[in-house]
Amino acid sequence: MTSLVVCLDRNDDVGRKTGLSTPIVGWEAVRALVTDVGLADPEDSGVNALLETLSVAQQLRDDNEDVVVAVVSGERESMVSADRAVARQLDDLAAEYDLDSAVVVLDSTDDEQLVPVVESRLRVDSVDRVVVRQARDIESTYYLLKQFLGDEELRQTILVPVGLTLLVFPILASVTTLAQGAAAITTVIGLFLLYKGFNIDEIVTALAIKARESIYSGQVSVVTYVVAAGLTLIGLFVGGLGVSGLDDTGGVLLPTMQFVNDSVPWIAMAALVASAGRLLDETIEDEPLRRSYLNLPFVVVSVGLVVRGFSAYFLEQQDLIEPIVVPPISIGTTTIEAISLSASQRLALYVSVAFILSIVGVRLTSHLATAAIEDSEFTEHTDSD
Template identity: 25%
Template sequence: MKTLILCIDRDDDLGRKASIEGPIVGRKKVLEAAVKLSLADPSETDANAMFAAVKLYEEVKGEKEIVVLTGSVKVGYHSDVILKRQLDEVLKTFKADGAIVVSDGREDEMVLPIIESVMQVISLHRIAVHSGEELKGMYYTFSNFFKRATEDKDLAKIIFGVPGLIALTYALLGQQSFRLVAGILSGFLIIKGLQLEKSLGGLLNYVKDSFVNLSTSFFLYMISGVMGVVALVKTTYLSGSTTMELAAKISIETAPLFFYSILALLIGVAIDSLPNRQKAYSFASMGVGLGVVVLVARSVGSWILDPTYPLSYVVTTTLLGLVVVTLVKLSSKFIK
């Protein structure tokens, strides 16, 4: 039986810290890579896993090979595609019947389905590095975490960017900033929960390109940003005896400002989307739909705050809004 001793470095510590590319094949090369990684970072657990893999390689009988696969700092789909490509490359020269996987944690074990798709996993060895000094271990844990956060752009945005924005908001607005901070956090959670990062990334590219070219859309983006900030600040100064009363005041006093801010943004994106008329029209349609929502919200807010405000106005506004949205939706079929 041909056995493959497999060690996984999913986040490519070997590449980032020791400038070693995978796959690393053979006992001698794996041992050299482990020593080089240990010298670059003595606290690195991947090096311990590689030493353990070499020890296991010496204990296994029969035809065998030892391999270290390296992924990418972009852990997930990107790193796993690289790992799969390296594994296929290894199997072209060593057609293993099964694999013994050596891991230093659950993250590396996330790629087990990739290995099992091409061969049987005979055994899994998880390496735990023991330390008698818990405080020192905690220091290294936090130190490594923050070091990794500075190297990983996506992680840095969460660890440093969001707290930094919150601290800046508090410094500028003082006690009035708590509601705004809650809004920032809720916005961040909504973006992460609905996975809107890609869409926002595309929007930022539009803004960047318009700034470089000094196009008309850039001035619309500036207007959008200014009005958005004004609306946020104004919202922090609103108050109400109940949550419903506060929501009603927001819908009347600041919702229009938010609408104009987003409308300017959508018009700018629509301009940048040309000559793709369908895409531009879809952004314009979003603006119309948002306008309908704001009008209905203002009508409901007026009804809540003013007992003399007729409910029929709310119903009429809602029905007319639905008609407008339906017409806009139907007309989109004729845009080519």
């Protein structure tokens, strides 16, 4: 059994620095090559690779194995021609020395790409990669950086924002103050990180695909979603108008409550329209109505009442809105006088109505779901008969 201990040199550093042609075979020839390469370039890691090749060969000889030591190099024209040159040299060595296996020694990631070429001709028992001890951290950092630059997604995610920052920051600093430019850049970077962190791009893509499918399938919910979006914008606009009409309150709580109190009815109406469109789609498609869709309108109205009740409580405490006044009611000869509800009574009324609506929604949804199950079981039983 004869083993080949081969040092791979894909870029032909040996031929370029010493003028020798490969393959170089034999213990003495390789040892002399160490001196030639070391004198030509003392800092070349290839010297350590050649010494490692001799060391591995000596260890195998000490174990009474037949060993052939060789150095093979590629060509400098192209990577394809380099790999083919190494393949030809390995074929010649295998035919001349009747080789059974190989131990590969290399010192770079480029040389490591020749391992499949060796494996296609000989059984590779071991791959020995040589890294110079003093430069281990530097070389490892270099390979990591090279791998990072080879990843297109990482380049676009990190290098593009950094490059834009370096380009835009001097412009902002010259137009505005340095602090304002730094604040603007920091804000953009923060928004970008949130955009990537919450996978907003995937969410937007999914929504676009769903919207396209809804349009092509002719679903009613497309129209109701557009109406809901318009109602939401109206709610935001009305809430903004309510806040702009306030005097200087010296805080954030009251403007927020005013905005919520004015916008909640419109936003709740938008949610109702959207849920109604979804229910119509389910009905048109003759599919079983899901309990979540049936219960959604009741939940929307209940939550809207509770939120509006709490916001109105704070506003009425500050005399920003008028209390609810129940007009007088005449029943026959009896007349009930007008009743003015306090802020606490208004809140209790809103919460009570919301609680009753939620219970009605749950009960109605359960009843409809049970009826649908019974109808389906009856249909299956009739079909089986």
